[in-house]
Each structure stands twice: as structure tokens, then as C-alpha cells.
Amino acid sequence: MKRMLVLSALLGVMWCQNPSYEPDPGWRVPSEAAAKANPLAGKTALVGGGKKLFARNCVECHGEDGSGLEKKHSADLQLPAVQSQSDGALFWKITNGNPDRGMPSFSRLPELQRWQLVLYLRSLRTAPATLSESHDPPR
Amino acid sequence: MRLGYLTAWLIIAMLGWLPALAQEAPYFVTYDHHLEEPGNLEIATSSTMGVPRSNQRFYFAPYAEFEYGVMGRWTSELYLEGQSTSGDSAVFTGWRWENRFRPLAREHFINPVLYVEYEGINEASRIQKEVVGNAPEFGEPNSELSQTHAHELETKLILSSNVHDWNIAENFIVEKNLSQNEGFEFGYALGFSRPLATLASSTNCRFCRENFIAGLELYGGLGSTQGFGLHDTAHYAAPVIAWQISDNASLRFSPAIGLTHESNPALLRFGYSYEVRGFGGKLAKLFGGKP
Numbered sequence: 001m002k003r004m005l006v007l008s009a010l011l012g013v014m015w016c017q018n019p020s021y022e023p024d025p026g027w028r029v030p031s032e033a034a035a036k037a038n039p040l041a042g043k044t045a046l047v048g049g050g051k052k053l054f055a056r057n058c059v060e061c062h063g064e065d066g067s068g069l070e071k072k073h074s075a076d077l078q079l080p081a082v083q084s085q086s087d088g089a090l091f092w093k094i095t096n097g098n099p100d101r102g103m104p105s106f107s108r109l110p111e112l113q114r115w116q117l118v119l120y121l122r123s124l125r126t127a128p129a130t131l132s133e134s135h136d137p138p139r
Numbered sequence: 140m141r142l143g144y145l146t147a148w149l150i151i152a153m154l155g156w157l158p159a160l161a162q163e164a165p166y167f168v169t170y171d172h173h174l175e176e177p178g179n180l181e182i183a184t185s186s187t188m189g190v191p192r193s194n195q196r197f198y199f200a201p202y203a204e205f206e207y208g209v210m211g212r213w214t215s216e217l218y219l220e221g222q223s224t225s226g227d228s229a230v231f232t233g234w235r236w237e238n239r240f241r242p243l244a245r246e247h248f249i250n251p252v253l254y255v256e257y258e259g260i261n262e263a264s265r266i267q268k269e270v271v272g273n274a275p276e277f278g279e280p281n282s283e284l285s286q287t288h289a290h291e292l293e294t295k296l297i298l299s300s301n302v303h304d305w306n307i308a309e310n311f312i313v314e315k316n317l318s319q320n321e322g323f324e325f326g327y328a329l330g331f332s333r334p335l336a337t338l339a340s341s342t343n344c345r346f347c348r349e350n351f352i353a354g355l356e357l358y359g360g361l362g363s364t365q366g367f368g369l370h371d372t373a374h375y376a377a378p379v380i381a382w383q384i385s386d387n388a389s390l391r392f393s394p395a396i397g398l399t400h401e402s403n404p405a406l407l408r409f410g411y412s413y414e415v416r417g418f419g420g421k422l423a424k425l426f427g428g429k430p
Contacts, residue, residue, distance in 0.1 A: 048341025099211025
């Protein structure tokens, strides 16, 4: 019974995910941008803010858990193809978007908020559920 | 009294019900390079209130905006506008259809946007969505002004930069009235704005500083090909503030101060906008298409 439940949950997740996602080879990040370090790295108290920003700006296309939505052709942010990219590369992609492939630019968000998003994206490769505890950032 | 309760309830419901997106620019006149996300529809209602000089009348000019993200680099917008002058009448003053195109896909230090708008308005129009040419005359009654129709073509070169959380935008405007021989009219708009806080808190707070953007706009006319320059032109300096009240909704306010004798002494502008996300997909689904 337990196995059946796990199997159904897995099938459910797979149904919602975007297994057909393939990264756009033309969406290249300049090397100096990819080399940028996240100024908020290690500040776990700020992940909660990143999660809120993710919910506001990204969930509609990438899904609650970031696994992507097939109907939106959006990236599965949990995939190694995404997670293996540097913080700087993710920041550049959030900033510039890929408008001809449906990913809008989020340059209207303040720079630190975009870094907060990168911070949260890093948590997607582990267990997003553990991030329900939130802390207010220093202003 | 009952109407007052109903209005208050509606406002409270509107503020509380909607869960707080993305920061909208606080400007009323200046455009920056950020376009509507593809498939999203933003519905907005704004108004311009003109505080009169001694020989003029107070006017209230509301307008509705429907802004749709057609593609990643193309936003289209329809305006419907009206006007009411104290001691005179209320009239429908026309419609506008604007399109903004972003030629460059990536973010640059200066991001250009090309703007083309067609206006089917009459001379009673007072929304002052842009200020061009020479200062308008406000003396004639609405009944006469609304009979004079103007078909206008307006183009703008929008240049906008994000520098350390500041947005700096410059608009250069050229307008041609296709109905009358007025030459080409010129105008400008400049804007600076910044969010009050740059880090997001983890809580869904409504009054956090991160939900507010403040700035300043400067706009005015520069005459026309029949007389270029600052003579007989209106200019305004306008502090602006926007409050992101929910994920989808925002309020804006701007008290503009007239800088020349030909300007109104003050313009008060209010705006409320609500974003319907995934509107295009929902509409397509409704008609049996692929979302």
C-alpha cells in the first residue's frame, strides 16, 4: 500500500513536471557575468524572502516546486542542467530573461532581490519543504 | 450612508483579498523599458485632476488602460478617456492605441524602446498623458471642444537604465496631428525612481518599505516645427509614489507642480492597476485553443 502511494505521488509529480524541458543552447551567459559571486551567499535568513519572490514572480511558469510546467515549456529548475550553473549565471538569466523563448526579464526587481531569488533557487535541489520557516532580513 | 459603507467594504476587500507582483514603475507620464509580461493583461484606471488658475475651471479627467503583453518584446495598450469640468459638462474625449517594442533582447546600460500611438481624441481631452507642443487653452466650453476631433500619431524614443536599484528613464516625444496643420509637436519626459527597500522580507507584509517605490518625473512641451523652444509651453515637476498593495495590484499617486505660467498650477494624479496573469492563455482556453 505504501509503495502504491509513493508510486502514485511520483507519477503525480512527473505528470506536473516538464520532462521534455531542454535548455536553450543560444541562451549563453557572458563569462564575466557567470563569474559574479552572490553577495548574499550563506545568508540563510534571506532565503525566506527569496521564496516569497519566487512565489510572486516564478511559480506561474515554473510551478510551486520549480520543476517546470509542460504547458508553459518552462525550465525544471531542479535539474542538474540548471543547478550546475553558477550563481552569477542564474542571476544573469533572471536579469535578462530570454524574451523570445517566453522567459521575461526581471531587471525591474532590485539587484539584491534577484540575488535572493538565486539563493532560493539553490534550495530547490534539496528539500523545498524545509524552507517553510522564515526569517525577516535585516533592512 | 449605506453607499459609504459599501464603498469602504469594497476598498477593504480589494486590499485584503488579493494576496501583494512585481514592482510596477510609479510614473504616470514617463515610460521605462519594462514591458508587460507576455500573456498578462493589466487593467488600470487613472485620473488627472487639474487645479485651475484664477480664470480657469477645475477639471477631472479619468481614463482606463488595458495593457497586454503580446510578445516578450511587444506590449500593446488601449486607452479610453473622459473629462468633467466644474460648472460645465462631462464628456467622452476619445481613445488611444499604443504599442511599445523593445529592439534589443538583453539588458544594456541604456535600453531603447520604440513607441507608436494612434489617438482618436477631441480637443476636450485633459488626461495629459504626455505634454507636447505649446500649452493648451482651457477657456472654451466642453460642448465646443468636444466637436473638434483630432487624429494624432505619436512616437516616442524611450531610453531607460537601471543603475544600482535606480531606474532612470528619458522619453523624447514627437506628435503629429493628422487632422490639422500644426506641424510636428515635441515634448519630453524624464523619470527617476527607486524602491524604498531592496531586500524582500519573508512575510507577506502590506506596508513594508519594499512595497513602495518613490521617484520624480519632469515633463513638458518643446513647441513644434512652427516654433520650437520653451516659449508658451507647459512644464511640470512631479514627485511620484507607488504602493504594491498585493501581488497583482498597485496604487500610484503624483502631485505635479506647474513650472511655467502656461502650466496648471498643480496636477493631481491617482492610479490603480490590477494585473490578470495568464490572461491570453485563459482566453485561448475559453475558445478551445491551445493555452
